[in-house]
Amino acid sequence: MSDAPPPGRPPAVPLYRDLVRQLVATLGAGEWKPGEAIPAERRLAERYGVSIGTVRKAIDTLVDANVLLRQQGRGTFVATHTRDRMLFQFFHIVPERGPKAYPVVKLVAWSRGKADRKEAEALAVVPGDAVIRIRNLLELDGQPIIVDDIAIAAARFPGLTERQFRERPSTIYSLYEDAFGLSVVRARERLRADTADAEIAPLLAVPRGTPLLAIRRIAHTLAGDPIELRLSRVNTARHEYFADIDGGP
Amino acid sequence: MSDAPPPGRPPAVPLYRDLVRQLVATLGAGEWKPGEAIPAERRLAERYGVSIGTVRKAIDTLVDANVLLRQQGRGTFVATHTRDRMLFQFFHIVPERGPKAYPVVKLVAWSRGKADRKEAEALAVVPGDAVIRIRNLLELDGQPIIVDDIAIAAARFPGLTERQFRERPSTIYSLYEDAFGLSVVRARERLRADTADAEIAPLLAVPRGTPLLAIRRIAHTLAGDPIELRLSRVNTARHEYFADIDGGP
DNA sequence: AAGTGGTCTAGACCACCAT
DNA sequence: TGGTGGTCTAGACCACTTA
Numbered sequence: 343m344s345d346a347p348p349p350g351r352p353p354a355v356p357l358y359r360d361l362v363r364q365l366v367a368t369l370g371a372g373e374w375k376p377g378e379a380i381p382a383e384r385r386l387a388e389r390y391g392v393s394i395g396t397v398r399k400a401i402d403t404l405v406d407a408n409v410l411l412r413q414q415g416r417g418t419f420v421a422t423h424t425r426d427r428m429l430f431q432f433f434h435i436v437p438e439r440g441p442k443a444y445p446v447v448k449l450v451a452w453s454r455g456k457a458d459r460k461e462a463e464a465l466a467v468v469p470g471d472a473v474i475r476i477r478n479l480l481e482l483d484g485q486p487i488i489v490d491d492i493a494i495a496a497a498r499f500p501g502l503t504e505r506q507f508r509e510r511p512s513t514i515y516s517l518y519e520d521a522f523g524l525s526v527v528r529a530r531e532r533l534r535a536d537t538a539d540a541e542i543a544p545l546l547a548v549p550r551g552t553p554l555l556a557i558r559r560i561a562h563t564l565a566g567d568p569i570e571l572r573l574s575r576v577n578t579a580r581h582e583y584f585a586d587i588d589g590g591p
Numbered sequence: 592m593s594d595a596p597p598p599g600r601p602p603a604v605p606l607y608r609d610l611v612r613q614l615v616a617t618l619g620a621g622e623w624k625p626g627e628a629i630p631a632e633r634r635l636a637e638r639y640g641v642s643i644g645t646v647r648k649a650i651d652t653l654v655d656a657n658v659l660l661r662q663q664g665r666g667t668f669v670a671t672h673t674r675d676r677m678l679f680q681f682f683h684i685v686p687e688r689g690p691k692a693y694p695v696v697k698l699v700a701w702s703r704g705k706a707d708r709k710e711a712e713a714l715a716v717v718p719g720d721a722v723i724r725i726r727n728l729l730e731l732d733g734q735p736i737i738v739d740d741i742a743i744a745a746a747r748f749p750g751l752t753e754r755q756f757r758e759r760p761s762t763i764y765s766l767y768e769d770a771f772g773l774s775v776v777r778a779r780e781r782l783r784a785d786t787a788d789a790e791i792a793p794l795l796a797v798p799r800g801t802p803l804l805a806i807r808r809i810a811h812t813l814a815g816d817p818i819e820l821r822l823s824r825v826n827t828a829r830h831e832y833f834a835d836i837d838g839g840p
Numbered sequence: 841a842a843g844t845g846g847t848c849t850a851g852a853c854c855a856c857c858a859t
Numbered sequence: 860t861g862g863t864g865g866t867c868t869a870g871a872c873c874a875c876t877t878a
Contacts, residue, residue, distance in 0.1 A: 415858080553802045554802075665876055
């Protein structure tokens with residue numbers, strides 16, 4: 343790509359892998375922003391001195407990872423955090439019966455504080471570093487179903503205000519993206535069964551001791567940096583968490 | 592592929608998609624069995640009269656779906672239900688800390704009965720049809736952590752005996768595969784929080800009312816037929832369910 | 841040495857979209 | 860009409876496995 347491979351020394355890393363790395367670096371540097379088109383495949387092939395097939399294979403990788411989005415006849419675009427993407431990729435609570443719906447999000451609490459040990463570990467910061475904590479209440483069908491406790495490192499979100507959260511028209515991840523250039527592309531979730539304590543129960547309008555589904559999520563950027571720790575508590579009386587193991591061909 | 596495309600009428604379905612369909616059909620017909628190699632890509636290209644690139648694209652699809660497995664220098668093999676595959680693809684319970692481990696499975700109960708409405712719906716049979724119900728207790732680190740209640744349609748597993756379950760050296764899905772030619776390739780799971788009742792609590796050695804994670808799984812064959820309904824109840828005091836949202840590039 | 845999958849090329853032609 | 864991604868070809872060469 344930049345250099346010819348040394349003679350007789352086959353490249354340890356395939357060209358298209360290297361191209362993925364370069365595309366990710368270019369994306370990370372902000373040369374192509376969410377919502378924008380990246381250059382056409384033929385142009386990328388020229389720019390990097392590889393064949394179009396190799397470009398396609400590299401782009402395939404990033405499309406599979408939901409980082410890029412192909413649109414035939416139009417171009418290839420950097421993925422954005424629309425409501426739809428949030429609903430289909432990151433929101434896994436569905437009604438027991440009936441169609442999936444968008445939650446209505448209400449900000450309950452917003453505060454600054456110092457990272458405790460668990461927060462620090464999850465966010466890859468030092469205990470005591472400034473964190474911002476947000477509590478949201480999510481309603482489905484007009485009923486309060488989920489309490490989200492979100493923690494983010496203040497250093498990654500300079501100047502973030504409570505007002506930005508209140509006035510957010512779209513999803514939280516689109517706020518991270520638009521205002522701070524931080525794109526969540528993947529997350530790890532751990533689930534367990536818990537019970538409603540005195541603090542959570544009234545928010546969800548359930549008795550204390552009601553079993554709740556507790557979801558601990560760490561959201562990552564394309565570079566792999568953790569940028570959000572989220573503890574969701576879900577009333578699963580009429581809703582469920584879904585997971586599909588393998589989409590199939 | 593079999594016929595030339597009508598002149599001026601572009602094929603509605605791409606060649607490689609059609610090839611996927613044919614490969615799936617051949618797999619379903621049992622021409623290539625789990626663990627066996629399918630013909631080399633060059634041979635498939637000849638056999639179906641397409642280029643090797645098209646064959647590779649079709650095989651890519653089935654490899655992504657965990658139906659086929661490529662091994663460089665050896666061949667492409669039909670996936671089997673090994674312990675490893677079970678652990679990495681279908682078993683999502685991990686210790687709170689420490690490495691993932693295989694569960695030790697103990698058969699608690701085995702019975703035949705008639706499908707109730709929910710079982711019938713899940714297994715795509717008629718209520719009242721014969722079903723086999725299995726209850727397993729799964730231990731991790733020597734502790735009983737999971738109770739699995741499995742229901743399968745008896746008609747799909749002719750001659751299945753309790754003994755086969757007791758003597759199973761590997762996983763249940765490998766029994767389905769080896770003895771009945773039914774390969775589980777994907778599953779849908781729905782999770783909610785529940786509490787231990789009088790029946791489950793003693794099996795897990797917890798007090799009644801202990802919060803448990805309830806997982807309802809329907810497992811499907813490559814053809815999309817549901818072949819197993821499984822209700823797992825998990826003591827999440829020291830273990831968790833994990834879900835990765837997007838593997839990334 | 842023979843056979844396998846893995847990478848890469850340099851095109852051709854098509855379907856789709858904007859103008 | 861021109862540009863985009865989508866499909867498909869017919870090879871070449873490589874890395875790896877097995878015999």
